[in-house]
Amino acid sequence: MTTRILDLPDVSYVLPGNRSCAGCGIGIALRQITAALEGRMVMTVPASCLTVLGGMFPIASVNVPWVNVAFPSTAAAASGIAAGLRATGREGEMTVLAMAGDGGTGDIGIQALSGAAERNEDFIYLCYDNEAYMNTGTQRSGLTPAGARTTTTWAGKRENPKDIPRIMEAHGIPYVASTSAAFPADVYDKVSKARGITGLRYIHMNTPCPSGWGFDPKDTVRLGKLAVDTGLVVLYEVERGVFRLTGRSASLAKSGKPRVPVSEYLATQTRFRGMKPEAIESVQTWVDERWARYVARDAGACD
Amino acid sequence: MSDDVSVMTGNEAAATAARLARVQVIAAYPITPQSPVVEQLAAWVESGELSAEFVAVESEHSAMTVCIGASTVGARTFTATSSNGLAYMTEQVWWAPGARLPIVMCVVNRAMAAPWNVLNDQQDSMSVRDAGWVQLFCRDNQEILDTTVQAYRIAERLHVPVMVCYDGFLLSHTMMPVAVPSPEQVDAFLPPFTQPFTVVDPADPRNVGPVVLADPRADETGAVRGGYMEIRALHHRALLDALTVIPETDAEYAAAVGRSWGGLLWEHLLDDAEVVLIAAGSLGTQLTLTVEALREQGVKAGVLGIRAYRPFPVEALREKLAGRRLALVFDKALSYGYEGPICSDLRGSMLGVEGAPAVFGAACGLGGRDVTPDDLAEAARRAIADLEAGARTRETDWINLHLEG
Ligand SMILES: Cc1ncc(C[n+]2csc(CCOP(=O)(O)OP(=O)(O)O)c2C)c(N)n1
Ligand code: SF4
Ligand SMILES: [Mg+2]
Numbered sequence: 001m002t003t004r005i006l007d008l009p010d011v012s013y014v015l016p017g018n019r020s021c022a023g024c025g026i027g028i029a030l031r032q033i034t035a036a037l038e039g040r041m042v043m044t045v046p047a048s049c050l051t052v053l054g055g056m057f058p059i060a061s062v063n064v065p066w067v068n069v070a071f072p073s074t075a076a077a078a079s080g081i082a083a084g085l086r087a088t089g090r091e092g093e094m095t096v097l098a099m100a101g102d103g104g105t106g107d108i109g110i111q112a113l114s115g116a117a118e119r120n121e122d123f124i125y126l127c128y129d130n131e132a133y134m135n136t137g138t139q140r141s142g143l144t145p146a147g148a149r150t151t152t153t154w155a156g157k158r159e160n161p162k163d164i165p166r167i168m169e170a171h172g173i174p175y176v177a178s179t180s181a182a183f184p185a186d187v188y189d190k191v192s193k194a195r196g197i198t199g200l201r202y203i204h205m206n207t208p209c210p211s212g213w214g215f216d217p218k219d220t221v222r223l224g225k226l227a228v229d230t231g232l233v234v235l236y237e238v239e240r241g242v243f244r245l246t247g248r249s250a251s252l253a254k255s256g257k258p259r260v261p262v263s264e265y266l267a268t269q270t271r272f273r274g275m276k277p278e279a280i281e282s283v284q285t286w287v288d289e290r291w292a293r294y295v296a297r298d299a300g301a302c303d
Numbered sequence: 304m305s306d307d308v309s310v311m312t313g314n315e316a317a318a319t320a321a322r323l324a325r326v327q328v329i330a331a332y333p334i335t336p337q338s339p340v341v342e343q344l345a346a347w348v349e350s351g352e353l354s355a356e357f358v359a360v361e362s363e364h365s366a367m368t369v370c371i372g373a374s375t376v377g378a379r380t381f382t383a384t385s386s387n388g389l390a391y392m393t394e395q396v397w398w399a400p401g402a403r404l405p406i407v408m409c410v411v412n413r414a415m416a417a418p419w420n421v422l423n424d425q426q427d428s429m430s431v432r433d434a435g436w437v438q439l440f441c442r443d444n445q446e447i448l449d450t451t452v453q454a455y456r457i458a459e460r461l462h463v464p465v466m467v468c469y470d471g472f473l474l475s476h477t478m479m480p481v482a483v484p485s486p487e488q489v490d491a492f493l494p495p496f497t498q499p500f501t502v503v504d505p506a507d508p509r510n511v512g513p514v515v516l517a518d519p520r521a522d523e524t525g526a527v528r529g530g531y532m533e534i535r536a537l538h539h540r541a542l543l544d545a546l547t548v549i550p551e552t553d554a555e556y557a558a559a560v561g562r563s564w565g566g567l568l569w570e571h572l573l574d575d576a577e578v579v580l581i582a583a584g585s586l587g588t589q590l591t592l593t594v595e596a597l598r599e600q601g602v603k604a605g606v607l608g609i610r611a612y613r614p615f616p617v618e619a620l621r622e623k624l625a626g627r628r629l630a631l632v633f634d635k636a637l638s639y640g641y642e643g644p645i646c647s648d649l650r651g652s653m654l655g656v657e658g659a660p661a662v663f664g665a666a667c668g669l670g671g672r673d674v675t676p677d678d679l680a681e682a683a684r685r686a687i688a689d690l691e692a693g694a695r696t697r698e699t700d701w702i703n704l705h706l707e708g
Contacts, residue, residue, distance in 0.1 A: 042503050044372065051514060058522035060510035065503045067375055068512035069368065070394050076365035080330065080372020080380075081503070083356040087327035087378040094505050112368065115361030 001192065002247075003185045009035045018061035020053040023217025025181035025207035025224065026128050027053060030062065032184045033097070033126065036191035039064050041095045044078050046109065047071040048101040049135045049209075050128070065094070072108040074100040075116035078123040095195055096123035102143035103133045106164045117171035120199045124191065127164065127202075128181070130209035138212040145232070146283055147266065147275045148213075156275060160286050168202040169238055175201040177237040177246075181208065182224020186235055186247045193237075206233040214270025223268055228252070229260040231291040232283075236298070243297040253295050262287055306482035306561070313474035316444040316481050317383060317409045317467070318343035320451030322353050323489040324407075327378040327496075330358040330369035334388040335421045336471035337411040341383065363388040367395035367408075374404040375511060376503045379455065379496040382406070385471060386413035386427045393431060400435030400538065402512055405458035405465075405496070408436075409451060412584065412635075413471040414670040422671020423471040425584060429636040429644045435538055437461075437545050438613040440583035441469040444479040446564055449556060450610075452484075456493055456552045461541045468612075470585045472671070484560045492559035542614045549611050567616035568623065569608040572598065576605025579624060579660065580683060582633040583609040583645060586668065590633070592676035597683060604683065609645060617652040624653065627660040631686045633679065633702075635668045642666075642699045661695050667702035678702055 013034035020027050026049060034041065042065040045051055051068060055061040069077040078098035085091045100109060105127035113125065132150050133139040140150040143161040150157065169176045175197050177190045187205065194201035208224045210217040227233040228248050235249040245253050252259065262284050266272040311319070318340050321329065329348070331341040347353035356378075358369045363384050370380040384392065389410055399406050410428045414420040428438060437457055441447045447469050454465035469475065502511050518530045529537075550566030557563035571591045573579065578597070580590045587608035594604040607623055607630075609616075624630055630653070634643025641647060646664030653659040663686045667674045682702050689697050 039508075040505050042376070042505070054510055054513055056520070057510075057513045057515040058520060058528040060508075060513065062510070063508050065505055065508045066510040066513075067372070067503065068510070069371065070398050072364060073368040073371075073395065076360060076368035077372040079358055079360070079365070080328065080369035080374075081376055082372075083328045083330075083358050083369060084373030084376035084378035084380075087356045087373065088376065090376070094503075111361060112365045115365055118361075119359065 001189055003189050005185045008032065008185060008188055011035055013039050013063045015061050015063055018053045019055065020049060021211045021217070023210040023220045024049070024053070025130065025209060025220050026050055028184060028220065029128065029181040029187050029205060029207065032188040033099070033191050034062065034064055036188045037095050037097065037195055040093070041065070041097050042067060042081060043097040043099055044069055044074060044081060046074045046100050046104040047135065048104055049130070050099060050101065052135065071104055073112055074098045074104055074109050075113040075121070075125060078125065079116050079119070079121045082122050098123055098125045100127055101134070102127060102129040102131060103141040106162055107142045114171065117168060117173050117200050117202070120173060122198055122200070124194045124201045124203065126191070126205060128205050128207040130207045130212060131161070132212050134209055134212045146286070147279050148271045149273070150271070156279065165202065165204045173200040173202060174198070174240055175237070177203045178233070179203060179235055180206040180224045180228060180233055182221045182228070183235065183247060190237065212271070215268055219268070223265070226260060226265050226268065230262045230265045231259045231287050232262060232265060234291070234294050236294065245294060245298040249294070250298070253298060259291065306484055308480050308482045310478050311444060311481050312339065312476050312478055313444045313447050313469050314339040314411065314476070315343060316448040317451055317469070319483060320448045321381045322347060323484065323486060324379065324452055324455045324493060325495070326355055326381040328356045328358065328369065328373035328380045329382065330360050330366045330380070331382045331384065332360055332363045332366045332388060334385045336413060336475040337383045337385040337388065337409070339475070340409060340411070363392040364395055367392040367399060370406045371395060371399055371402060371404060374406050375402070377496070377498055377501050380406050383409035383411065385411045386415055389427045389431065390415065396431050396436070397434045399464045403462040403538065405455070405462055407451065407454045407458055407465050407467065410466050410468045411471045411475045412468055420670040421471070423473050424635040424669045424671070425468065426636040428466060428468045432613050432644065435463065435542065436613060437463055437465040437542065437549070437611070439465065439467050439611055440609060441467065441474065442585050442588045442608060444474055444477070444481050445562070447474065448481055448483065449560070449562055449564060452489055452493060453552050453556050455496070456555070457545060457548055459496055460548055461545055463538070463541050463545065468584065473585045482562070488560050492556055545611070545614050546616060565608070565610055567611040567619050569610055570623070571606040573605035573607060573623065575603055577603040577628040578683060578687060579605055579607050579627050579630045580633065580679070581607045581609065581630055581645065581649065583612055584635070586633055586635060589674070589676050590679060593679040593683065596676060596680050602683070602687065612645065615648050615652065620649060620652055621656050624660055625656055626658040629686060629690050630660040630662045631683055632662065632664050633667055634664060637666055637669070646699070661690055663689065663697050663700070665700040665702055672703055674702055
């Protein structure tokens, strides 16, 4: 199923006005995520920018049940909510959605997430990846890209980010997808598909962050698309072990056209300011190798 | 009564209580000496003897989190842990009461590492005494069963979690006869966990546990809602209400099942006692032998057992202790650099009380160090000698300590 952007449902569970920064990618995507679940959901959220977006007592900005939990505990909380709904005979009433940042997912929360994935718990886990600990002031995370300056990597991070979707795939869960907040229809379709699957469904969502990355809030979508055009971010899904590129990444692979050089993408954000040519080259090589692997997998190769 | 008496360990008594309470979600992670509780419950869920969700989590942090998630949607939950397991879940040990969730957890008391030691003391649960749980200590396996069932009633009336503490190995792995109430008796005492409304309902969405500011704040209708301090004050009030609810629950249990445990405190030969020996847990049972021996030697001694450590039964202790000469507190834990936690709490609550006894402290049994009723009697005689020599305060007396030099 591919929904065209103009056909996205005209409902919004995200109320007008929330506490995220102007241009924040989370808000764009959350509209589609909640719409895909038609509000028949409970979401659980750890400490993060998303907590802030959700509002401050006694005012909330999103009109779906929402349970805040401790930073490392998202996947365990979702397991508990799912178990509690089953135990009280309410499991058919709503989809359980765990939604956390890259730090809450790939760093401090990875233990609980791995446990839940191994148990194949019945919920959707969506990681919005803004590539650093934004809520606490843009510190590096394990998913921060090489070259990015953060408040704990002043000279630029040296290491490439870890590949959480692949780690999740290795757990043998029924559905893993990679999407981007810059493609609302792709987000909508992947969450809709995940909704119909039982077991742990993992969706990784690249989420441009004007404040932490250093770009103009009007450019959120443009930058998100550019990231896909370089191959830094790849849209795909792995359904019961079968990999396929989706949306713009699929067309890019099919077209055989050259991808946009990463240098063009890196030049759009102050976090990459002053990156040395060798460092840029090394990111380009890393992206090229990964891209080749994705294309080969899409063509049916095992890796 | 129609009780069925079986010989069982403390851990089996705890698991049996969870089964009788018809828990709906269990999440736990194994650690000595708690493991048999988890193993037993897993077996009952597998065999269908217990209809519940058993979530075999990957850590204690997740065990408490699963209980938090399940309790939030209205399920009755149970977990158990010990020592480092409790320390590992500490973040969530604070979250559960802050979120006002009626979770029940057995803490099978064990020494904290480092160095590794799997044996009993009470340092683990003492180290989270301030988190806002009701903490009840048990002196034998029968009390473990009865208290764990009672804990659900207390937790669900007050919306605070309850920690049932019992001594590792001394109780957890020791067989004793335990009278098991019938399911009908327990059902009559403990109604199903239902709430007047659910906080998780797509038809009436709420944001549970959001950021709360320091000061009260108006909602969208203009009504002013409490800030962080108001929420905490209500939590504190619930713990103080437990001072009434714990004895009431014990009395209701007595009516339904035929046994009660003294509510907040219990006593042995206390009436005319001048010297009162105080402890929580199975150490209290040992003290009953100690005071009997002391009485044979002409010392008017009695035992005051702490069943409820949080809330701390200040008024009840004042009433029991005013007019005595000496209160000697035996702690199986220490606030390092100060003294035993029960001792300092007790001393504080005696301040300004007319006829308050001198309060002395002793540390014993750390990391499973053996302590006999005779050792305790000797410690009592030392304390009496110190008092007679004019001491009104004293450093903590370490029982059975063998330091060189
Ligand atoms: C146990 C614990 N450690 C640290 C924190 C502080 N903290 C809150 S949010 C956060 C970073 C969140 O990063 P991420 O998950 O990427 O979400 P983002 O803020 O970027 O949206 C940190 C470090 C905490 N709340 N709890
Ligand atoms: S810091 Fe970034 S992710 Fe966080 S609210 Fe602002 S724009 Fe959104
Ligand atoms: Mg982040």
